[in-house]
Amino acid sequence: AKETGGARLQHFAPAQRRELGRRMALEHQLHRAIEREELFLQYQPKIDLQGGTLAGFEALLRWRHPEHGIVSPEEFVPIAEETGLIVPIGDWLVRTAVKQMAAWHAAGLPQIPVAVNLSARQFLQGDVVALVRELLAQEKIAPHLLELELTESLSMADPERSLAIMRELRALGVTLSIDDFGTGYSSFAYLKRLPIDKLKIDKSFVHDMVHSSDARAIVQAIVAMAHRMNLRVVAEGVEVAAQAVALRDTGCDQAQGYYYARPLDALEAGAFLAPGPHA
Ligand code: C2E
Ligand code: CA
Ligand code: CA
Ligand code: CA
Numbered sequence: 001a002k003e004t005g006g007a008r009l010q011h012f013a014p015a016q017r018r019e020l021g022r023r024m025a026l027e028h029q030l031h032r033a034i035e036r037e038e039l040f041l042q043y044q045p046k047i048d049l050q051g052g053t054l055a056g057f058e059a060l061l062r063w064r065h066p067e068h069g070i071v072s073p074e075e076f077v078p079i080a081e082e083t084g085l086i087v088p089i090g091d092w093l094v095r096t097a098v099k100q101m102a103a104w105h106a107a108g109l110p111q112i113p114v115a116v117n118l119s120a121r122q123f124l125q126g127d128v129v130a131l132v133r134e135l136l137a138q139e140k141i142a143p144h145l146l147e148l149e150l151t152e153s154l155s156m157a158d159p160e161r162s163l164a165i166m167r168e169l170r171a172l173g174v175t176l177s178i179d180d181f182g183t184g185y186s187s188f189a190y191l192k193r194l195p196i197d198k199l200k201i202d203k204s205f206v207h208d209m210v211h212s213s214d215a216r217a218i219v220q221a222i223v224a225m226a227h228r229m230n231l232r233v234v235a236e237g238v239e240v241a242a243q244a245v246a247l248r249d250t251g252c253d254q255a256q257g258y259y260y261a262r263p264l265d266a267l268e269a270g271a272f273l274a275p276g277p278h279a
Contacts, residue, residue: 026071027079030063034092038064041096042263043114045272046234046256049248054272056113056147058256059097060263061089081121090122094131098146100266102139109273115147115177120154124161129168136172143173149200150176152184163194170195177234181222188225199226203237206257210242216250223250 012020033039043057063071080086097116105111122128136143148169155162166176177198178191182205191199201222208215219235226233235247238257247255264272 043269044263045261046254047260049255055254058115086122087126098135098139113145115149117149147175149179151179198232200234206235206237209246220250223252
């Protein structure tokens with residue numbers, strides 16, 4: 001029999017109990033978050049490091065919770081993963097991002113790549129290939145403009161199946177990127193087997209670059225190796241000019257972070273796209 005929340009909570013100390021209570025409440029409320037239109041996307045600019053121009057956006061998921069305000073994806077994406085809710089949420093977010101691209105295009109704004117984060121469970125359980133194929137055709141978006149950011153742990157969970165799905169996505173023409181590179185059991189030998197276009201260097205390395213020559217050497221090596229494998233390199237979490245300069249020196253292709261822009265609401269992102277004082 002399924003225990004009630006109260007019964008489950010008795011076994012825990014008060015602080016743990018509060019935490020678990022919040023978690024269970026969030027889990028419950030997340031079920032209705034899509035239909036209540038509490039989820040939305042923000043778009044964070046990616047900058048071409050050599051030319052200084054806008055190179056694309058990363059779509060980031062947000063939950064406007066009726067009581068708690070904005071809840072971090074770091075808190076609710078794991079809940080969505082464990083409960084399987086990430087599949088409908090993931091469908092919603094890919095759909096929303098691609099429709100947003102079409103809306104910007106319809107408004108006469110330049111077309112640039114938009115990256116979406118796919119979690120392991122959405123990737124392996126949902127029919128992401130069919131979804132992407134249908135959406136790109138329906139919204140008339142050039143496939144290479146849609147980027148999918150995947151983590152290495154994703155392909156660890158079921159290597160053969162994830163490799164097959166990645167190949168199908170690549171065959172559709174979408175751009176595949178490995179997120180948070182350097183934080184997992186990354187190896188170039190392993191990367192070589194994956195049909196990917198891009199690497200995203202985790203912000204922890206970018207953070208350390210300014211103070212640590214080791215971190216600079218690591219980033220330099222990652223960029224050189226990636227380029228030799230014909231991969232473009234993006235650095236995330238750039239917060240200060242010194243990091244941008246150090247990254248440009250390594251030959252890194254793109255950068256993203258608060259130094260350039262915070263994640264923006266769709267309207268602000270559209271303004272960012274428009275030629276004019278912002279550009
Ligand atoms: P991530 O994919 O590595 O996303 C980058 C995170 O770094 C974002 O946090 C972004 O807002 C933040 N960030 C951007 N610039 C800077 C900077 O200069 N400094 C620092 N310290 N942080 C910066 P966010 O939006 O809170 O997302 C956190 C994580 O939640 C993401 O990490 C990703 O793993 C997950 N996530 C976010 N949106 C989605 C989504 O749509 N689907 C899935 N499956 N996961 C998502
Ligand atoms: Ca990402
Ligand atoms: Ca990342
Ligand atoms: Ca991350």
